[in-house]
Amino acid sequence: MTVSPIKKVAQATPVPMARRIRGLSDRTIAWIFVAPTIFLLLAVNIFPLIWTIRLSFTNFRVNRPNNDVEWIGLRNYERILTDPGIWSTMQATAHFLIWTIVLQVLIGFTLAFLINKKFKGNDLWTTIIVFPMMLSPAVVGNFWTFLYQPQIGLFNYVIAFFTGADPASFSMIGDVNLAPWAIVIADTWMWTPFVMLICLAGLRSIPDSIYEAAECDRASKWRQFWTITIPMALPFLMLAVLFRGIENFKMFDLVVQLTGGGPGNTTTLTSIDLKREAFERWRTGYSSAYAVILFVTVFGLASIYVKALNKVKER
C-alpha cells in the first residue's frame, strides 16, 4: 500500500505542532492569512494618513530639522480656508474637472455608440481610438506643447485654416483665457478612449432581445435610445464619471508638462499647488492640512456619488 505525500507530511509533523495547528479556529487561520496584508495597509496607508493628520496641526518643516516643532492647533486649516489663492486653484480644478468629464462622457459615449455598430474595420478603429490612453501623460503633455506652439504647432494651423486667423496670433498655453481650455483639450484627447471603453462594455451588456421587443412594439430608434440604451448604460456612465473625476482631481503630470500651472495661476490645479507647498516651499505642516482638506473633499464627494450609483444600479 502506497502512502500519499500529504499523509507523509502529516506523519512527519511533530505531534505538539500538529496539535497546535489542529487547535486553531478557522477565524484564527483566516487572520493569519490576512495579517500580512493588513500590516502592509496599516504601514503604507493608515499610518501615513494618521501621521499627516497629526502634522497638520503643527508648524513642522521637513527642511528645518533643527527647528522646534510647535503645536498650532487649527491655524493651518484657518490659513488655507481663508486664502484666496487656494480658492482660485479650487476654481481652476473645478473648471478642469467639470469640462473634462462633460466632454469625455459626451464624446466617449458617442464613440462607443458608433463603434458598437457592426461595420468593417471596427476592431482597427477601436485600436486607433484607444491609442492615446496608452501613452504616458508626460509624453502627451510634451506632445501637446508642440501642437500648441504658435509658430510651428499643428493645432494653431488647424484653427487658422478654419477661422482665417494668423496661427501666430494666439497662444493656447500662454493666454490666460485659453490655457484652461488647452489642458481640457489635451486631457480629453487622452482619456476619452477610457470612457469609450467603459461605455462600450455597458452597451454590449444590453441584451439584443430588449431591442427586438422594442422593435415589435414599433418603438422608434430615438425612443429606444432614450428608454433602453441610456438607462441601461447609465451605471457604466456613472462609473466612468467616478473614475475620471477621481483621476482628474489629482491631475498633475499632464498639466505640469503643458503649462506648469501658468500663465499666472490659471492652470494651477490643487495637486500642483499642494506639491509646491510640500516639496518646494517645504511647509510640511501646512501642506499636510491642505492634503487632509483635499482628502476629506474627495472622500466625501466620492461617497455621495457611490451611494447615488448604487441607487441607479438597484433600479
Place this chain on the structure above:
Amino acid sequence: MKSNLFTTASAGALLAVGIASAAQAEDLTLCWAAWDPANALIELSKDFEAESGHNMSFEFVPWPNFADRMLNELNSGGQLCDLMIGDSQWIGGGAENGHYVKLNDFFDANGITMDDFIPATVTGYAEWPKNTPNYYALPAFGDVVGWTYRKDWFERPELQTEFSEKYGRDLGIPASLEELKDIAEFFQGRDIDGTTVYGAAIYTERGSEGITMGVTNALYNYGFLYENPETPYDLDGFVNSDGAIAGLEYYKALYDAATPPGSSNWYMGENIDAYRSGQVAMQMNFAFIWPGVEADETVGSGRSGYFPNPAGPAGQFAQLGGQGISVVAYSEKQDAALEYIQWFAQPEIQAKWWELGGYSALKAVVEDPGFATSQPYAQTFLDSMAIVKDFWAEPAYADLLLSMQERIHNYVIAGDGTAKEALDGLVRDWTEIFEDEGKI
C-alpha cells in the same frame, strides 16, 4: 550652531588623519545639474581619477527638477551625493541645516584662500552668513545673466539704415535697457530671409526660478533693493520702490511687445532653442550657453555677439548664476571628497576647466592677460561678473523664490493687477516668511 561645530570638528578630524595619505580608493558621487558644463566636468574629472585612484560617478538632474531632487536628498540626510555643486541660493540652508561641511579648516590646512577667487563668487557661492569668513563651498562655476545677439543681422546695411532712420542711432549693442527694448521691437515680426523673427527671448518660466532670474535684471537696474541697506529685512519701500515698480513695468512691456508668441513659460532651454533656430534677434541667458553658441553651425563662428545686461536709470547690474562645490555632511567619504576639492582648486586644473567650457572663478585664470581674448565671450563674462547681484540666500530661499515667481508671473505673463500691486504683495509675502523664520 551645534551642527556647525560638529561639521567643523569633522573637517578638522579628517585633516588630522591626513587627506593626502588617503590610500583607499573610493567611489565618489558628484551631484549637479544636467547641462553642458556638467559634461565638461566629467571630462575634467578623468584627471582626478587618474591621479587619485578614486572613481567618480555623477548624478545630474535637469534644471527644472534640480532643486526639488537635490534639496530632497539633502533634507532627508541622503548619502547619494558626496560632493554637491548646489545652487548659490542654497548656501544658507546648506550651512544652517548642517547639509554642508564647513571648509575653513580644510582651506587653511591646504593653503586654499578665498582671496584667490572673484569676490562676487565667494560672496555668492561660498559664504554664510554673507560677508563673513565662513566657507561652505569652493566657487566652482562662475555664471551670470547676459545677452547674446545676432551680429550678422545687426550688421546688415539695410537694417542698419532703417534702424538709424527710425531711432536716430546706430543698430548695435544697446547702452541701456530702453535701447534694448527698441532693438527688440525693431526686430519683432520682421521678415528675415523669408522667416518671421522676433525681438528677444527672455525668462518667463513659472515652475522653478525662471522669471525671477530674468526680471531681476530689470529690477536691479531700475532701483529695486532686497532690503533696507541699513536695516536687514526692512522691505517696504525697497522691494516696492518707485524704481522697482518701473523696472517691473519695463519687463512686462518688453514681454508684451518684443518676445515670440507662446513664450510664456520659457527658461534657459527654450531661449537657446529659439535663438539657435533663428527665431529671435537676442536672447537673455546665463553665460554658460556661450561656448555652445560659438560652436553652433547656424549661429556660431562670428555670427553671434555678446553683451552684459545693459544699464538702467539706477545703474548696471546683472543676475548672478553659478555654483560652489560643497562636501555633503552625510557622506561617509568626506576625506576623498575634500581631496577632490583640493585637486579642483589648483590653478592648472582651473585653467583646464575654462578650456573645456567651465567658467572658472579663480582670479589666476580670469586675470590672465590672454583670458579676455581667449574666447569671443570672455570679455563679456568678465564685465558681467563685475556687476552681479544675487537673490536671497537665506535658508527660506525656496519660500522667498516661489512667492516672487508667483507674484511676478501673475503680473507679467497673466496681466493680473498692476506692478505696484505685485510688488506690494511680494513685500507682504516676504514679510510673513521672515516673521515665520523669526527674523523680524
